[in-house]
Amino acid sequence: MKKDLRLHPEYGVNPTIPVCYICGQNKNEVVLLGAAYKEKAPMHMHLDKIPCDKCNELLKSDVLLIEVRDGESGENPYRTGYITAIRLEVAKRVFEKMDLDKNRIFFIEQSVLKNILGDLYGKETKRKLPDN
Numbered sequence: 001m002k003k004d005l006r007l008h009p010e011y012g013v014n015p016t017i018p019v020c021y022i023c024g025q026n027k028n029e030v031v032l033l034g035a036a037y038k039e040k041a042p043m044h045m046h047l048d049k050i051p052c053d054k055c056n057e058l059l060k061s062d063v064l065l066i067e068v069r070d071g072e073s074g075e076n077p078y079r080t081g082y083i084t085a086i087r088l089e090v091a092k093r094v095f096e097k098m099d100l101d102k103n104r105i106f107f108i109e110q111s112v113l114k115n116i117l118g119d120l121y122g123k124e125t126k127r128k129l130p131d132n
């Protein structure tokens, strides 16, 4: 990101709160877009593909499956809002042919995810995140 901030003629520093592209939660940061953003910056915005701290922590031990509507594909498929984490050891058995050391974030169609999870679908299992 550029160091110099050119003020937007109408919206000044033009701030926004970046959100995580995986979970959609706020990243607890404020980014000043200034004139780099042509309109008034929305309060929340996806700015990059860098996961938030919580997702980053999960990605050390888990694979994240972002549920999308059946039939959706491409760069930005329609998400249902359901995201689940599967332990890496388990995911390696389920997704044998995928290189999970390279990529641990996947879009998955709702019907496929329901098939994989069975009775566990929609049930939250609480797991404590490792301490920093």
Ligand SMILES: [Zn+2]
Residues within 6 Å of the ligand: 020, 021, 022, 023, 024, 025, 051, 052, 053, 054, 055, 056
């Ligand atoms: Zn996140």
